[in-house]
Amino acid sequence: MVKPILITTGEPAGIGVDITLMAAMRKLPHPVVAIGNKTLLAARASQLDIPVQLSDYSNQHDAHIPGNLSVIDLALNAQVEAGQLNVKNANYVMHMLQYAGKAVLKQQFSALITCPVQKSILSESGQHFSGHTEFFADLCGVKSIVMMLANPQLKVALMTTHLPINQVASNLSKAMIIEKVCIINHDLKTQFGITSPRILLCGLNPHAGENGHLGCEEIEIINPAAEALRTQFGIDISDALPADTVFTASYREKADVIVSMFHDQGLPVIKALGFGHCTNITLGLPIIRTSVDHGTALSLAGSGKASDESLFETILLTKQLIDNHAKAI
Template sequence: MTTSLPVVAVTMGDGAGVGPEVTVAALLDPGTRARCRPVVVGDAGRLREAARTLGADCVIRTVDGVRGAGHEPAEIDVIDVIDLGLLPAGLPWGEVSPVAGDAAYHYVRVAAGLALSGEADALCTAPLNKAALHAGGHPYPGHTELLAELAGVDEVSLMLSTPKVKVIHVTAHVGLLDAVRRIEPGLVERTVRRGHEAMVRAGTAHPVLGVCGINPHAGENGLFGNGEEDEKIRPALDAVRADGIDARGPLPADAAFYLASRGDLDLVVAMYHDQGHGPVKVLGIETGVNLTVGLPVIRTSVDHGTAFDIAGTGTADPRSMIEALRQAARMSGAAATG
């Protein structure tokens, strides 16, 4: 057994979506096995259905836990799964299901437990469907908030990473009006610090951060908005700069992402969900990765949803899942290759 590689606990996401398919495809990728020992938390039966859909000649092997999993990279046709057995056979693809939503919650709960206990070095998650999650009795806005509760952490940040641009969010899964109300200097400061720490941990010794404004043109000296940039953002920037963090702004959001796309900024700090997500989806959703910053464990995820419109067709693109696994392995600090 290859023990030098990091163990990554992988959730298969909502069983009615593309999660099982991208999970199987990503775990059969040779690069994945060269970087980590993946162990899926999910349903073995659904993974076998996904493998048949993909035409993949592989073995879905059930294991009792992390201790019983892991193998040489050459054993690429074997996928180890801690089988929770929560899904009925023949669950329809592409439909919101309370059963699938409840099961997806438990995949995350068990996998997070493995990471929090130290049995796994990192956590990598396939996509949830929020409507199914809620229908299944778990009213979380998404993975970020669920994992924060499981880890006993009061505040975390959602970060998106693509080859061209990286962004961390001050607010995420709340309405726009609520987001503006929630933004305050302390939250902005903590988010900038988390982003800076994440970039340093990922290997950028002196990251340059671009901090977006809230209003068009970052307020343009009071022309737009009611002074939110001066009230909510500038005090935070003064505080982090005093500690040597290179945080520039407040910047107009369009300018910040242009500067990031040409390499002038290492990380963009977005004030709300769509301010950060929109540019990332355009610039690199295929290999984009979602990270939760501020947890006591490493967590990465795909940068796409459950794609019910193509679930069960075998056409889902696994590149984001492959990249999420790569980053989980690299960030764990134990991977043999980067």
């Protein structure tokens, strides 16, 4: 029996609502179910002139029919105006994420796709929320996870995620790099079907430290971790490479994934290569969790100018991950 993919519609004032409705109009390779407020979805569909037929989800697992969308209906805390944030709906967003994560953990759905939330409004409400990646790690009881973005040209995985730049170096350790690279290697095999992943490591410092003249993290932390990964775990991984050259075509062609030491070292590159065509994947979870590569885009919500291309690409990739995972178990 094919279990649907569950899609969280995200910040109610943002474009997550819009793109979920738009994607439902497409021919999709796997059934999908949206979680959010059904009345909001209907109102936004009317505003955008999207002729989608909404229905309450009833545990049926039929193939997706373009123009139809099953919904798990959640109550809003306040009325929603597209593009206008309301802190009163922060609890609605958190409830959505908790409900969705638990439902996928219970194997009621085959995978989870998340549309963007507004972190600032969640923080303003008093919620501790640094990102979907960390949220689902906590929900699943997993201590170590990896954030990775993928498009047809490149995969970029991160050693650290949502940290201020002045905290990155102090958060790197040999043990952490070994643990996260093992997760990357494992999930590239099980979710992406790559038999022997080739992994390239970015250095932290300019020119990968220039033999210690521009920083010692490569000598003291990154390269010893890479050596241990090669000798003790049999993983095909490079030593630290200069980040200003490792993303060039000659390196990308030889790599299944490039591992960045911090968020804004690798993500600007992959988004420049294919913004709107990237998928964010959380590796190391007991569930398949993916998301779009963009934010809430409040100025576009309800305007008809948002694109669902990233969500569509994410659905396509998620279907591949589901199929590959089924083959691996």
